[in-house]
Amino acid sequence: AQSVTQLGSHVSVSEGALVLLRCNYSSSVPPYLFWYVQYPNQGLQLLLKYTSAATLVKGINGFEAEFKKSETSFHLTKPSAHMSDAAEYFCAVSGDGGYNKLIFGAGTRLAVHP
Amino acid sequence: NAGVTQTPKFRILKIGQSMTLQCTQDMNHNYMYWYRQDPGMGLKLIYYSVGAGITDKGEVPNGYNVSRSTTEDFPLRLELAAPSQTSVYFCASGTGNEQFFGPGTRLTVL
Numbered sequence: 477a478q479s480v481t482q483l484g485s486h487v488s489v490s491e492g493a494l495v496l497l498r499c500n501y502s503s504s505v506p507p508y509l510f511w512y513v514q515y516p517n518q519g520l521q522l523l524l525k526y527t528s529a530a531t532l533v534k535g536i537n538g539f540e541a542e543f544k545k546s547e548t549s550f551h552l553t554k555p556s557a558h559m560s561d562a563a564e565y566f567c568a569v570s571g572d573g574g575y576n577k578l579i580f581g582a583g584t585r586l587a588v589h590p
Numbered sequence: 591n592a593g594v595t596q597t598p599k600f601r602i603l604k605i606g607q608s609m610t611l612q613c614t615q616d617m618n619h620n621y622m623y624w625y626r627q628d629p630g631m632g633l634k635l636i637y638y639s640v641g642a643g644i645t646d647k648g649e650v651p652n653g654y655n656v657s658r659s660t661t662e663d664f665p666l667r668l669e670l671a672a673p674s675q676t677s678v679y680f681c682a683s684g685t686g687n688e689q690f691f692g693p694g695t696r697l698t699v700l
Contacts, residue, residue, distance in 0.1 A: 519691035
């Protein structure tokens with residue numbers, strides 16, 4: 477069965493600092509991987525996705541993630557945090573049961589302080 | 591395009607009551623999904639549909655039912671509400687490997 481582990485339920489950074497949110501997955505088939513962002517009282521919005529093309533994926537709002545098969549990781553980074561990046565971030569893997577079912581991690585809440 | 595819309599936004603139910611959460615999408619997506627989100631738990635798939643007339647159980651289907659009579663609509667039914675169903679419910683639609691989420695329904699069962 478597939479699963480996703482997000483290391484750190486809360487991450488706090490200073491404005492302008494590097495953002496690093498960690499995601500590790502397990503999958504018996506080549507995975508599709510996703511990062512979603514959720515702002516308070518809103519639904520989830522896709523940041524970026526990996527679908528077996530380039531291993532370095534660029535997304536919206538300056539975020540990017542690198543697929544590392546040897547480490548089974550898909551960490552999310554942004555060189556310089558902005559106050560507006562404060563949100564909850566979810567990593568997800570597409571289910572091996574097909575039909576595009578997603579398995580989500582527990583989420584990481586990012587706080588950005590001045 | 592309104593995308594995925596959900597009604598109501600908030601609801602309080604008494605134990606044993608029933609209700610239907612509505613979900614509509616205008617993107618002509620074949621796939622639709624219902625998730626629940628509990629604090630610290632991420633999202634769990636309740637039911638999904640791959641097209642009108644076709645539905646199947648996800649990870650946590652107990653206590654829920656769905657139907658898909660049209661491409662646009664995918665309502666979620668709670669028959670006998672229980673406190674364990676207090677959660678935020680998200681509907682999503684998609685095609686390929688991308689899902690688009692609605693704004694959610696916050697449900698409290700007391």
